[in-house]
Amino acid sequence: MGPLESLRLSWRSIAGHKLRSGLTMLGVIIGIAAVIAFVTLGASLQAGVIGDISPDDQRNLYGWAADPDVEAGPGAGAQPVFSQNDLDAVGDLEDVEAAYGYAPLQTQTISDGNETVPQGDGVVASGSSYIRADTLEAGEQFESGEEQAVLNPAAAGQFEEDVEVGDELTITLLTGQQVETEVVGITDTSEGLSPFEGFENSPRVYVPTEPYYTEQAAEMGGGQQEGDGEQTGDGQQDGEQTGDEQQADGDQQNGGEGDDPQTAALAMQDEPEAEGADDAWFTAIIVEAESTDEEAIEDARDAATAYLESDESDAGEFLGDDLVVSLETSTELLQQLQDILSLLQNFIVGIAAISLLVGSIGIANIMLVSVTERTREIGIMKAVGAQNRDVLGLFLMESVILGLVGAVLGTALGFAAGYLGAWYIGLPLVYPLEYVVLAVVVGILVGVVSGLYPAWRAARTDPIDALRYE
Amino acid sequence: MSNTGTDSNPEADPSPGTHSNAGTAVSLENVRKTYQLGEPVHALDGVSLDVPRGSYTAIMGPSGSGKSTLMNLVGCLDTPTEGTVVVDGQDVSALSGRERTSLRGTEVGFVFQTFNLMPRLNALENVALPQLFQGISRSDRRDRARELLERVGLGDRTDHLPNELSGGQRQRVALARALVNDPAIVLADEPSGNLDTETEAQVLDLFAEFHGGGTTMIVVTHERHVAERAERIVHLLDGEIERIEELEGGPEGDE
Ligand SMILES: Nc1ncnc2c1ncn2[C@@H]1O[C@H](COP(=O)(O)OP(=O)(O)OP(=O)(O)O)[C@@H](O)[C@H]1O
Ligand SMILES: [Mg+2]
Secondary structure (H helix, E strand, C coil): CCHHHHHHHHHHHHHCCHHHHHHHHHHHHHHHHHHHHHHHHHHHHHHHHHHHCCHHHHHEEEEEEECCCCCCCCCCCECCCEEHHHHHHHHHCCCEEEEEEEEEECEEEEECCCCEEECCCCEEEECHHHCCHHHEEEECCCCCCCCEEEECHHHHCCCCCCCCCCCEEEEEECCCCEEEEEEEEEECCCCCCCCCCCCCCCCCEEEEHHHHHHHHHHHHHCCCCCCCHHHCCCCCCCCCCCHHHHHHHHHHHHCCCCCCHHHHHHCCCCCCCCCECCECEECEEEEEECCCCHHHHHHHHHHHHHHHHCCCCHHHHHCCCCCEEEEECHHHHHHHHHHHHHHHHHHHHHHHHHHHHHHHHHHHHHHHHHHHHCHHHHHHHHHCCCCHHHHHHHHHHHHHHHHHHHHHHHHHHHHHHHHHHHHHHCCCCCCCCHHHHHHHHHHHHHHHHHHHHHHHHHHCCCHHHHHHCC | CCCHHHHCCHHHCCCCCCCCCCCEEEEEEEEEEEEEECEEEEEEEEEEEEEECCCEEEEECCCCCCHHHHHHHHCCCCCCCEEEEEECCEEHHHCCHHHHHHHHHHHEEEEECCCCCCCCCCHHHHHHHHHHCCCCCHHHHHHHHHHHHHHCCCCCCCCCCHHHCCHHHHHHHHHHHHHCCCCCEEEEECCCCCCCHHHHHHHHHHHHHHHHCCCEEEEECCCHHHHCCCCEEEEEECCEEEEEEECCCCHHHHC
């Protein structure tokens, strides 16, 4: 008897028990669906996050200083220890192309003259090369020291009339102070440009740290510490006034920060602390290596770390056992995210494996019932010339169909769930097609494994007993 | 013999010549079948019997006398504890399980008291079932099955499931199935036990027709009038042949 004939007969007996077959498949369906859904989500997440790092970003080292004992992901427990002087000095190092601070500004609104839109976060102060030339849709990078800004399309599109290069904007800071800026460039993406920002789409305005951050810092450094409504959980709003004392205090509070690295990266939007009126301190810095190759990155990292940890630097005074400088590329930073993701995936795969095991037992059980139920049919088939292998093939085919159909349905369900999730979160859809193949193989395997014993039992049924069976 | 009139239908032969050569279709020699149930039960206790090709044999005997056991041995479903069973020239005990199944599939056709049709297959598929295991193509199977169903008068019932057929129709489907592989021997174990007199007569007429076509028929029955349509009656008692009754109009009368 050919496999096609077995298929026809087996399919008929499955179709004859639709509800029973459906319930039997449920374990397999759920197991496969869980894996596919999370794999789809994971792949979409990876594509959405990691796919965004342009090659040029690869020479950037993202730095912060934190207590090495705080194990809450990159950037957690970071303290403002880097002075502008440090950054200037690091930028002058031989192996370093450029170094600049990174600081989100606390703002209230942005106005283009006619219209005012709220903008609580997303105004980022950094160095001019933070905006890479190849990410500019129009215009150019802002110049450090100038009152200029670069907007991303989401920020530009917030206004009734899209903001264009050359427009003047007024930014209202959290303190109520208003600063003017000229739009000199529009980026080509609304996603974050570095792991410090996170990678989600949102309106962002990029301005030079000088003058915007330094002035704001000077303002705040005057004494008044803002209570910050938008950045709760930051743990640093009520830090002490002086750098030294503040470290110990801040460490404690930051220890409790969320362990999601992306949140942690965002959490770097720390309130700046200023020692003097004209001296800004940075929590987060970016050091650009000479090129993207590994050696250049290592050299830049070593040189910058050496300088920052030395007594020459302002940061060096604070650094020690309690605070250690970290400089990492976005790939390295995302590695942690990926690690968490793969941990989660392993967990899901574990659950799925259990579900598949339960599913297999379900199939095996129903197949045994089926064999017993059809003892007489088996007897008839054998009496009219069915060989043991024909009977074996027939029942094995049945359980393989159960496993396979379960896997296919589970795959469809999993993709649907995964896409729904990815769509809901706003991630790009990715098709991990190799998992379809894997799911099909697993489905067949489950069918074979769970069907083998029942089919064997069926095959060795004695026709005389079977025909006598009522 | 009452059945001679129907025996002479020349068109009834499924394939003339195949089984017409002289000799024995089944030969039992000192066959013993013993079941060990604490005390050994001799279902058959030294049975020797030759069944000529193309003959029509009835087996009678009280319940428990070993009729079904004998049929299982002749039908290659079972092997004897002692002695030899030769079917179509082959010693059944010497065959492997697979060879025995092949022999059973091609040379033996079964008809049971309870019909034993596959409940989820329609009449046509039930008739075609034995050929499925012989690797015959689907279209050939269907042609052959349709032809046989027409011969048993069920050409218009091919799509019916067994539970949509009457008892007599089911038995005729079972008959068609028994003949589909053109077997040398047809074994019927109380084939008319569940049928009314009229349907029984139809089935027995068909038996006679097949016998006329050269098929060796062995029929187990409790009814004298059923047995009387055969050429001879083998009387079993307690696992032994009590006597063999030759009826008038023996083998030569049928040729
Ligand atoms: N599998 C078995 N195990 C034990 N004993 C068996 C088995 N099969 C048959 N027997 C015994 O063998 C004897 C003959 O049984 P068999 O079925 O051949 O009788 P029978 O002549 O067909 O009876 P009936 O007319 O009632 O069908 C009985 O005594 C029965 O108990
Ligand atoms: Mg019996």
